[in-house]
Amino acid sequence: MILNSATPIFTFLLTVLITRHEQVTLRKLFGVISGLTGICLVIGIEALAGLGESLTAQIAIILATICYAGAAIFSKNFKGLDPAVPAAGSLISGAVILLPVSFVVDRPWELDPSTASVLALLALSAFSTALAFAIYFRLVQTLGSVGTTSQAYLRVPIGVAIGMVFLGETLSPTAWIGFVCVILGVAAMTIPQRRAAVMPARSG
Numbered sequence: 001m002i003l004n005s006a007t008p009i010f011t012f013l014l015t016v017l018i019t020r021h022e023q024v025t026l027r028k029l030f031g032v033i034s035g036l037t038g039i040c041l042v043i044g045i046e047a048l049a050g051l052g053e054s055l056t057a058q059i060a061i062i063l064a065t066i067c068y069a070g071a072a073i074f075s076k077n078f079k080g081l082d083p084a085v086p087a088a089g090s091l092i093s094g095a096v097i098l099l100p101v102s103f104v105v106d107r108p109w110e111l112d113p114s115t116a117s118v119l120a121l122l123a124l125s126a127f128s129t130a131l132a133f134a135i136y137f138r139l140v141q142t143l144g145s146v147g148t149t150s151q152a153y154l155r156v157p158i159g160v161a162i163g164m165v166f167l168g169e170t171l172s173p174t175a176w177i178g179f180v181c182v183i184l185g186v187a188a189m190t191i192p193q194r195r196a197a198v199m200p201a202r203s204g
């Protein structure tokens with residue numbers, strides 16, 4: 001989970017070192033570091049002890065986060081388009097690629113899904129995928145690449161919060177500190193800075 005939350009770091013580094021397509025500030029750097037620190041504190045520092053084990057899987061996760069970062073940067077090219085357009089293009093492209101694979105691997109004609117499964121699939125498709133993609137591309141246009149990828153830091157706190165509300169789970173003081181770090185990090189990456197007012201020049 002910690003590795004999967006590293007997308008903002010790679011987005012920041014790719015922006016600073018290669019693309020330089022948007023302004024990067026010390027505040028965004030603070031947000032990147034604070035958010036990841038918060039994730040580590042919420043999950044537990046002991047989770048870092050597993051780094052190096054299952055190395056192939058961990059490298060695959062890191063490569064995936066780099067791809068996420070590259071996608072957020074590339075999405076800046078869609079500026080000016082209605083967010084629904086790149087969202088639809090992404091979903092159609094994904095369907096074209098995955099549909100032939102599903103016929104070979106899943107053999108959908110042999111499946112017998114329940115009504116609940118079909119409804120869950122439709123809900124995931126409409127809200128968690130199509131709507132989420134439209135919001136994502138809108139955020140890329142308004143917040144920029146680094147700010148948009150800050151959502152990766154929110155997955156763990158939201159999941160933990162759901163566990164607290166519905167499962168009665170409790171958090172340690174360290175995890176609460178992590179929550180604060182995540183909130184501060186996301187705020188630093190997404191809230192626009194105020195521009196200093198320009199005083200009109202006096203004549204005469």
